[in-house]
Amino acid sequence: MNQSGATVAPGRNFYKNQISKEELEALKLEMNKKALIKRRSQTIFRLAVNVLVAFVVLLPLLYAISIAFMPSGELFSLDLNLFPKNPTIQNFVSALKNVPLLQFILNSFLVAGLITLGQIITCSLSAFAFSFLEFKGKGILFMIVMATMMVPGEATIISNYLTVGNLGMLDTYSVLIIPYLTSAMGIFLFRQFYMTFPMSLYESAKLDGCSNLRFILKILIPLTKSAIGAMAVYTFINAWNMYMWPLLVTGSDKMRTVQIGISMLNSVDSQSITLMIAGVVIIIIPSISIFIVGQKQLIRGMFSGAVKG
C-alpha cells in the first residue's frame, strides 16, 4: 500500500474491503484532528456567549461599583461616563463616617447568622417529624404550616409589633431574631428532601437502637448537606435584606441593620447618590461573598431533587 493514504479521502479502499494498518492509522489521526477542532470551536463560541450574557447581567452591579469611585460632581454630566475619570475613595470614607456602617454590618451579620442557624435547626426537626413520624393530625398540621406561607408578612407586621412592644422587647437583638426563627418554606424544603429517603432507612435505624435525634444528626443531616447549604444561603440573604421589620422595631444606632443604614445615607438635605452607592457596595460585599462560598451548595440543592429522581 502506498504511504500517501493519509492525504487521500477516507473510504478510498473500502470497496476492496481492505485497508492497510498505516492507512487506518492516518485516517484515525485525521478524524481526531477534525473532532478536536470542532470541539474547540464549540467551546470558544459557548464561552463568548457566556461572557456576553454575564456582562449584560452584571452591568448594573459593575456600574454601581464604578459610580462608588466617582467624585459626586462627575456623575451628573451630559457625557456618558461609565468609568470614573478621577477615581476616589472619598465616598467610602464619608459613608463610613456619616453612619456607623461597621456596627450595622456587625448587627446584620449577627441577626442573619442566628436566624439562619435557628431556621436550620427548627426546620430540620419539624420536617423530620412531618416525614418520618406518625402522629394524629399530621396531615392537617402540615397543611396549616403550609398555609402560613400564603399570609404576607406585611399583614401581620402591626400585630407583631404590638405584641413585641407589650413584651418590652423593642430595640433588642432578640426582637430582630426570634420572629424569624422558623419558616414554612424551610420546613417544606427539608421535608421534600427527607421524603426521598426510604422509610426503611429510619426503621432500620430504629431497630439498630438509634434515637430520633441521633438519626437526624448522624444520618439525615450528612445526607442533606446540599439542601442545608441551599437553605442557609437563601435564608441568610433574605435576613440580610430585611427592611420593614428592623426599621419598625429598632430605634437606636446600636441595633439597626445595614439596609436601614443605607436609607440613613439618603437624608433629604444632603442627597448624594455616589455616597449611597458607596454604602451599597460596602454592604453588598458580605452577601455576595456568602453567595460565592455557598453557590455550589445552592445550585446543587436547588436541582438535586429534579436530577436525582
Added chain:
Amino acid sequence: MSEITLRNICKMYDKDHYAVKDFNLEIHDREFVIFVGPSGCGKSTTLRMIAGLEDISDGELWIDGQLCNYFEPKDRGLSMVFQNYALYPNMTVYGNLAFALKVRHLPKDEIDRTVKQVAKTLEIEKLLERHPNALSGGQKQRVAIGSAIVRRPKAFLMDEPLSNLDAKLRAQMRIELAKIHKETETTIIYVTHDQTEAMTLGTKIVVMKDGLVQQVAAPAEVYNNPANLFVAGFIGSPSMNFFKALVTEEDGKAALLLGNAASGRKVFLEGKRAQRLLKEEKDREVTLGIRPEDIYEYQEAVDGGFEKNTVGLEEVVDTREMLGAEVILYFESQGKTQSVRLKPENQSKPGETIKLYMNPEKIQIFDAETEENIFYEREI
C-alpha cells in the same frame, strides 16, 4: 435460644377491616420460617408487628417467654433486612456494619473485631471502605445481611430481601442465605411472595391469604398435602390443575365425572380414599386438583398400573414449552388453561390431540363450598 410465639395476633387499620386476623404461630429456635402469600395478604404486616414497626392491635407476642407487645423495636433483640437494603448512604460499608454496635456503645476494638469477622463470613472484606452507592445489588444485599448479623440478634426478620435482584443473583443468594442460616444457627423469619424461595429455604412455611393463615407446615407437606384450594393453587409452578367434577359410585369405586356425563371423561379412585370421598361428597360437585407432573402418557400410566383409571381424557395442545429436562404442554379445559409436565421425548405439537392419564393416588379433592381439601391429613 429464641422462641417466638404469636397468639391471636390481629392488625386492624380501621374498625372492621382486618389486615391480619388471629395469627397463631410458634417459632422454635433455629427454624427458618417463611411467610408466603400474594401481595396484600398481611405477611409483611405480621413481620413488622414482630419487629415492632407496627402496633399490634390485638393478641400477644412472646419472645423468649417475655410479652413483647409494648417493647421498643430496639429492645426486642431482633434485626431486620429490608427489600431496598436500607443502607446508610453517607457511611462506608464498615460504618454501616459498625453503626448498630456504636449506638450500643461497645468498645472500639470489639466493634472492629466483630465487623471484620462478619465481613469475612460474607466475603465483603474488600468492600469495607466503599460507600453503598459504589456497590452492586448483590453486594448491597450482603452488606445489609451483614449489618443484621453483626448484632447477634435472637432472630432475623427478612422482608423480601431478594426481590430487587436479578434472577441469577437471586438463585445464588438463596443458596448463600441457606448457608448463613446453617452457620449462624439463628432463627430466621422470612417474607416472600415467591414460592420457589419459600420451598427451597424454609423449614416451615406459613401460607397466608387476606390476613388469614391458610396452612403452616414443612415445604414438602404444603406441596403434597395442601389444606385447601388456595394453598394447592399457590404453591407449585406451573400451578395445580383444577377440574370441576361430579362424584358418583361405579362398581364400588368412586368415579369422578369431569364436565358433562356425555363427554365420558372419568377418573376412578379406589380404596380408602374412594370410601372417604363417597362418604362425604357422593353425588355432589367437587373440585379435582392434580399437579402437572402427576399426569402421564399411556406407557407411563401402564408402568404405574393406573391406565384404566382415567377414561377419555383427550386434550388439544395449545402451547408447548421445552425446558430441556422436561416439556410442559398447556391445554384448555373447562375454560381454564391447564398444564402437564412430560418427558422431553414427547413430540406433541400445538394443535395435536394428546391422551392423558392422571395418577389417582395424587389427586386432591376440594369441597366446592368450603374449598377445604377432603384428603387433608392434619398433623397430630
